[in-house]
Amino acid sequence: MLKLYTCYKCCFPFKADDRNLPPRCPACNCGPEWFLGEPYNPEEKRRIHVDPPEPEEGERDVFDISYHVAKRFPAGTRNGRLRRFVFEYTDAPRARRDYAELLDWDIVDCEGTDAAHPEMFCATGPGNPNWEPSVPSFIYGFLKDASTDPTGMAPFFMIEVDNIEETAARAERFGGRVLRGRYEANGQQYAVLADSEGNAFYIWETPATVTWDEPESQGG
Amino acid sequence: MSKLDTYPYRPPKRYTKKSLHGRVRGMMIPYDDYRRAVLFYSQVFGWDMMRVPQGVFIEDSDERPHLMCATGPSQVSWEASVPGHVWAQLVARERVPKVQTFTEVSMDVPLAETVKTMTDRGWKVVSRTEIDGDWADFVVVEDPDGNRQLLWKCPSSRTWEEPEAGYDKD
Known part of the structure; x- marks a missing residue:
């Protein structure tokens, strides 16, 4: 029954x-x-x-x-949250078609991206106009040309942090490595790290434009 | 292409189906050294961890446990409680050799049919896992560029009261 x-x-x-x-x-x-x-x-x-x-x-x-x-996560910070996936591709039209048709993703080019090697942002479910999910417990992510990854390590996810240098120093103290230091892309600040197990990932510094009123900025 | 058709100018489409098909719901990260990995993610990023409930997902061992990690504010089920982030799982590398997403697929279509739409396009099946008495149904697939996803078909137990089950209703 x-x-x-x-x-x-x-x-x-x-x-x-x-x-x-x-x-x-x-x-x-x-x-x-x-x-x-x-x-x-x-x-x-x-x-x-x-x-x-x-x-x-x-x-x-x-x-x-x-x-x-x-545990309770503090308000006023998004430090440590796993925020994006990043899939590398070698054939942009194929990647765009496959993910749109097979998994129903909404895929758009990022502003100012190279048309031949576009960086594409992907909605995987319902979202707000600022391209953040509108319900909990899923994420959006990027499709990115593999040739634009200077680390050659295919970093696969992105963690948001308060400060890139402080996070990188702490990561090294616990067995991680810096694969690419601070750099800017599309007005955002990133770096690439490897964890203690050799898995590569991006860190993304919380932008100064965050108001803390956004649904995705709420604390525990 | 018009600037208005690019991110961040065009809003995302509306998802009006009562379905979570295609949502990336988590990240699975392999470890070689259990204690080292726990210290890295708990001390660098402040993640909270517990062992994944037994009998509902990938089997593990006391020495090489499969951990659920809260990366931000979470519900009692360890699903995120506010939008925009997901949980992660730390998994022994012999069970998950490389990082992969945990992606939900349609509850209304047999998982084999969903997987066939992918293999018909050149994606490959990496593994199928069956656990006696398991409640879940999942397959790991890889796209032609090597990106791996564990495809999870939610059991019919979903009540649609869960905050993470929301969709565009109007």
């Missing part, structure tokens, strides 16, 4: 047939004895309410990887 479930431990909602329940809560990993079920309704509105747990106070041991509510 199809039911609506709420995890009593973490308040995660899901629907499932009561003869085919997931073995663990997909969010907090507790067993089915914690699942509260109620009859399914087509509107999928739950009557069972479970208060969401609160984050722990104080510093947590980073090697304690048991389930917990994610």
Whole structure:
């Protein structure tokens, strides 16, 4: 019988047939004895309410990887947020066609880009006029000509930071490397790092134009 | 091309289907040395980490765990709570050899059909993972330029109350 479930431990909602329940809560990993079920309704509105747990106070041991509510991230900074993907291409028309038709991305050239080797910005879901997603938990990203990557390392994602030099110094202290120092592109400030495992990625310095009223600028 | 047709002047199109097809929902980052990678991302970027719930995704081991990382404000499910960023996962390199996205595909189409639309264009399937009793359905594909994506078909458990399930309704 199809039911609506709420995890009593973490308040995660899901629907499932009561003869085919997931073995663990997909969010907090507790067993089915914690699942509260109620009859399914087509509107999928739950009557069972479970208060969401609160984050722990104080510093947590980073090697304690048991389930917990994610920490509070401070307001007034976007430091550390994983904000973009970057796919390199060798054939611009093919990349544009494939991603638009196969994954329904909305793809536009960036202003002033080289027409033969365009840098393309990709919306992968609903967004606001400033080309930021309008709902949580997905990102936009770039399609970029592989020949324009001087590192040859195909950096694959982008993390926003408060300050490029401070982040680079800290990364080196923890086993990372600077593959390309601060540079400007399209009015934005970037650098390219490798993490302690050799994976390459961009860091992007928060622009001075941010007002902190944007939905994507909100704190925890 | 008119300037008005370029980023940032033209707004993105509206997504009016009740579907998350094509959304890049996370990033999967391989590690060789578990403790070194945890220290790097927690100390350099302030990420918070927990072990991915068992039985709903890629198998791991106590020595080489598969970690979910909050990179910014997050819900109790560890999905982001405000727009514009995603979680990351740190995964042992023997299971994920190179960085890949975690991309959601249509819930209304069998995953094999979605993958076939890609392989018909020269994309290749890197791996298919099946776990006994697993609740998820996913395949890793690679485009002709070597970009890898784990394609995830959400189980029918989605209630559409989840903040991340929003779409353009008007």
